[in-house]
Amino acid sequence: MDRRLVVLYGSQTGTAKDVAERVARDARRRRFRVLVSAMDDYDRTRLIDEAPVIFVCATMGDGEEPDNMKGFWKFLLRKSWPRDILSNLEYTVFALGDSSYDKFNYPGKKLHKRLQQLGARPFYPKGEGDDQHYLGIDGTLDPWLDGLWQVLLQRFPLPPDQEIISDQELLPPKYRLVPYQGKSIAPPTRSAAPGTIVARVECNTRMTTANHFQDVRHVVFSIDEGVWHRPGDIVRLMPSNNAENVDALLSLMGWMAQADDLVLVENTDPDSPVPADIPQPTTLRALLTRHLSPWSRPRRYLFELLSHFATDDQQREKLVEFCTAAGQDELYSYCHRPKRHCVEVIQDFFAVRNVPATYCFDLFPEMVARDYSLASFAEGKVELCVALVEYKTKLAAPRRGIASEWIRTLKKRDEVPLRIVPGTMTLPDDANTPIICVGPGTGVAPMKSLIEARIQQGATANLLVFGCRSRTHDFLFEAEWQKHVDAGHLDLWTAFSRDQPAKVYVQHVLLQHGPQVFDWIQYRGAHVYVCGSSNQMPTDVCNALKLIVQNGAGLTHEQAVEYVAGMKKARRYQEETWS
Amino acid sequence: TPNGAPASILLVGNAYAQSADVEAAAAHFKKTAPAANLTFEQLDRIPTLTLKQSTHSDVVSGYISAAAPHPLPVLAKFLAALRPGGVLHLREVTAATNDTAGTPVADLRAPDQLVSHLKLSGFVNVTSTTVPLSHDAAAAILRAWGVANPTQALTARLVVVEARAEKPNYEVGALTALPLSFRKKKPAAATTTSTPAKDKKALWTTSASAPAQNGNDDDLVDDDMLLDDEDRAKPTLAQLSKPSNCETRRKACKNCSCGRAEMEEQEEAAARAAPTKVTLDVTEDHPITNVVPPTVKSSCGNCYLGDAFRCASCPYLGMPAFKPGEQVTLGGNMLADDLDL
Numbered sequence: 001m002d003r004r005l006v007v008l009y010g011s012q013t014g015t016a017k018d019v020a021e022r023v024a025r026d027a028r029r030r031r032f033r034v035l036v037s038a039m040d041d042y043d044r045t046r047l048i049d050e051a052p053v054i055f056v057c058a059t060m061g062d063g064e065e066p067d068n069m070k071g072f073w074k075f076l077l078r079k080s081w082p083r084d085i086l087s088n089l090e091y092t093v094f095a096l097g098d099s100s101y102d103k104f105n106y107p108g109k110k111l112h113k114r115l116q117q118l119g120a121r122p123f124y125p126k127g128e129g130d131d132q133h134y135l136g137i138d139g140t141l142d143p144w145l146d147g148l149w150q151v152l153l154q155r156f157p158l159p160p161d162q163e164i165i166s167d168q169e170l171l172p173p174k175y176r177l178v179p180y181q182g183k184s185i186a187p188p189t190r191s192a193a194p195g196t197i198v199a200r201v202e203c204n205t206r207m208t209t210a211n212h213f214q215d216v217r218h219v220v221f222s223i224d225e226g227v228w229h230r231p232g233d234i235v236r237l238m239p240s241n242n243a244e245n246v247d248a249l250l251s252l253m254g255w256m257a258q259a260d261d262l263v264l265v266e267n268t269d270p271d272s273p274v275p276a277d278i279p280q281p282t283t284l285r286a287l288l289t290r291h292l293s294p295w296s297r298p299r300r301y302l303f304e305l306l307s308h309f310a311t312d313d314q315q316r317e318k319l320v321e322f323c324t325a326a327g328q329d330e331l332y333s334y335c336h337r338p339k340r341h342c343v344e345v346i347q348d349f350f351a352v353r354n355v356p357a358t359y360c361f362d363l364f365p366e367m368v369a370r371d372y373s374l375a376s377f378a379e380g381k382v383e384l385c386v387a388l389v390e391y392k393t394k395l396a397a398p399r400r401g402i403a404s405e406w407i408r409t410l411k412k413r414d415e416v417p418l419r420i421v422p423g424t425m426t427l428p429d430d431a432n433t434p435i436i437c438v439g440p441g442t443g444v445a446p447m448k449s450l451i452e453a454r455i456q457q458g459a460t461a462n463l464l465v466f467g468c469r470s471r472t473h474d475f476l477f478e479a480e481w482q483k484h485v486d487a488g489h490l491d492l493w494t495a496f497s498r499d500q501p502a503k504v505y506v507q508h509v510l511l512q513h514g515p516q517v518f519d520w521i522q523y524r525g526a527h528v529y530v531c532g533s534s535n536q537m538p539t540d541v542c543n544a545l546k547l548i549v550q551n552g553a554g555l556t557h558e559q560a561v562e563y564v565a566g567m568k569k570a571r572r573y574q575e576e577t578w579s
Numbered sequence: 580t581p582n583g584a585p586a587s588i589l590l591v592g593n594a595y596a597q598s599a600d601v602e603a604a605a606a607h608f609k610k611t612a613p614a615a616n617l618t619f620e621q622l623d624r625i626p627t628l629t630l631k632q633s634t635h636s637d638v639v640s641g642y643i644s645a646a647a648p649h650p651l652p653v654l655a656k657f658l659a660a661l662r663p664g665g666v667l668h669l670r671e672v673t674a675a676t677n678d679t680a681g682t683p684v685a686d687l688r689a690p691d692q693l694v695s696h697l698k699l700s701g702f703v704n705v706t707s708t709t710v711p712l713s714h715d716a717a718a719a720i721l722r723a724w725g726v727a728n729p730t731q732a733l734t735a736r737l738v739v740v741e742a743r744a745e746k747p748n749y750e751v752g753a754l755t756a757l758p759l760s761f762r763k764k765k766p767a768a769a770t771t772t773s774t775p776a777k778d779k780k781a782l783w784t785t786s787a788s789a790p791a792q793n794g795n796d797d798d799l800v801d802d803d804m805l806l807d808d809e810d811r812a813k814p815t816l817a818q819l820s821k822p823s824n825c826e827t828r829r830k831a832c833k834n835c836s837c838g839r840a841e842m843e844e845q846e847e848a849a850a851r852a853a854p855t856k857v858t859l860d861v862t863e864d865h866p867i868t869n870v871v872p873p874t875v876k877s878s879c880g881n882c883y884l885g886d887a888f889r890c891a892s893c894p895y896l897g898m899p900a901f902k903p904g905e906q907v908t909l910g911g912n913m914l915a916d917d918l919d920l
Binding site: 044045047048049073074075077078079080082084085087088099104106109110113114117128130132133134135139314315318322329330332334338340344345347348349350393394395396558559562563566569 | 652699701779783798802805813814819820884887888896897898900
């Protein structure tokens, strides 16, 4: 019997890919042959008579499919397929998402439905991971995997002479670092995804006052004139790690002596090719600086790997415990709740020695690009408005975002690769149609690009509803807004939540001006844009709008809900939120 | 019928209709559209039912009796139950004018309101005609609504609106009608004609290697229609939160009865037997980086280990592990300067 499995993933930030790789490792321990691939990289002609397929499918912000499954997904959606085209296929789906977003796990759920429509048979119920679970994705993934392996081992029993490879046994690394024998050449500094342009930092200034709790950066890049972009577009940046941190990590791991040797990254499994964006040859230092992310949250596999190299029983037992079901609560309070990163874990388990550098891809997650809203609409220039992430947990060292750290240290004239990718928001075709932009905090960034584009069009019915804590501390782009207001190009309503005893937020300002908002929406067809934190704000603003149309048109609450739903459907109410 | 699939009619009755009228209507459809699949449902049950999605070519409601209004949730259900391009035929009593003040019953729609509600619900190509009601017919309806003595002035304020509204046709040019809905636990509805395996393989592989039809989304299924209410449900807070029983840190609960406290006592006794001495030299200038061992005694012996081993009251919690006799080194972000430009 052919004991072969296929694991296909759609992954944007790498989490779904990690899950897919975990499934594959579990499969290899159970003596399955296994192919792991992004859906778009997979040869889909084979799907018609493929071995059982386990799909792992992430969710992007607005319930969209990750980029590396879009082609596959469109292919499945073709109307011309007969209803039984995939009747030979057996599959299951694990969806990943965050239930604080509206369209929770939609891509995974849709994939499950569509495969079923095409005649494929689910051999095991679909699973759903949720970032909001107190144990994260693992909270639902663990029990789902337990069941999956029971089902699969029943269907495909182990060959009589073989056993499951125990967790005590170290699996080979994902990729091998092989000394490069060719001529000594300088390693390429970066490899670029298609569409990448080189931008030059023009300025990087703090927008909030020094006594304000949050450091918000205004970063301006110059780019080639003529690089085409639209208002509401997204700037995708790949951060890199600080050189001193990389040095510290190299000595912590005992890898300093080999840090700058030229190496080739080769795959150990013919079914798992090395990512194309890794330059060949490269160095360990370059990998740790640009391609791997050791200062981010560890995957569970880190603990398993470290346990194989622990030279002390107490530490090894603890590491092993963290990988068991019983150890999950303790792992949570040790690692996930205080937001400990991989390097801190390795420091704590100092009895772990001599981890071969070739395991670096197994130890650390891959670096992922970060998306920021374009905060300008002008030729030859890209502006960002970014709040640097820094907060305290019970750990002594403050938690800082990886990209935030990188942005903090950007200096004038630094050259940075970036990509401009389409955003989700679109302006009305007619410049006479009013727009209402609700963008508190750094949610104002995309609004700035929309409003600048509108002013270029000659549109004057532009309303910005801005909110922050205080007029004096974090009123972002105050001077720019004032200039547009003075020129008669903009109406500006503000909510400064901490400037008076009662907290005033953007939704309150909207409600205060209810009749005018209603007039613009009902009689002038205004488009509404809401951007910012995905927490409470979007819901509050949406509810305020429902109340405004309810009062304005004399509707019942239910009718008002329908009204706003109708606006969303007609793309007259667009949201772009982030967590 | 849209997409060339056999017609499927959902006939909707309501509490004001007589059973004889229902039978007559059903007979009418059987005669005029013998090939059609005819389903019957009562209007007042619609909001609570899960109708089969994207199933019907036509939904007919209010034609048996126009006396029952169609609330927005019902219109939404009709829309979902229709196939793309399917048609809703609807009759409903409304106020005679758009000025609904002085209508005999509360919440009566105006004709324009009915049309706008159909549009709000997602219907397109909405057309409507207003049909006057005779005094007797209007009076009968008012009496059915509980108005004891319908006067001429009251009955004159009612008309019937006949509306025709279409579900957007997202599937123009489809070769095959696709079922857009599935019941749970009924995988892969049996197909009437199954494609031979050889043909399937040929079709799949040639299509798969054909270049992608960029930007031609008309040939794709509308994937938003794939999900039903069950798919849109989210997990509850209770399913996501940590169960709030025993404190699950290594420390046992104060009133522990599970044996953990005794176990820990034994562990601590063992640790006390061979204590490791460490100390912290916390100075103003270097709050954490100068940890110099060892003069002060640790009560559990685990302080030098990381947080994974420290007790809940350990003063070193949150700090990195330090090897006995070694300085604490801080890695990662803590080495980075707070560089302001």
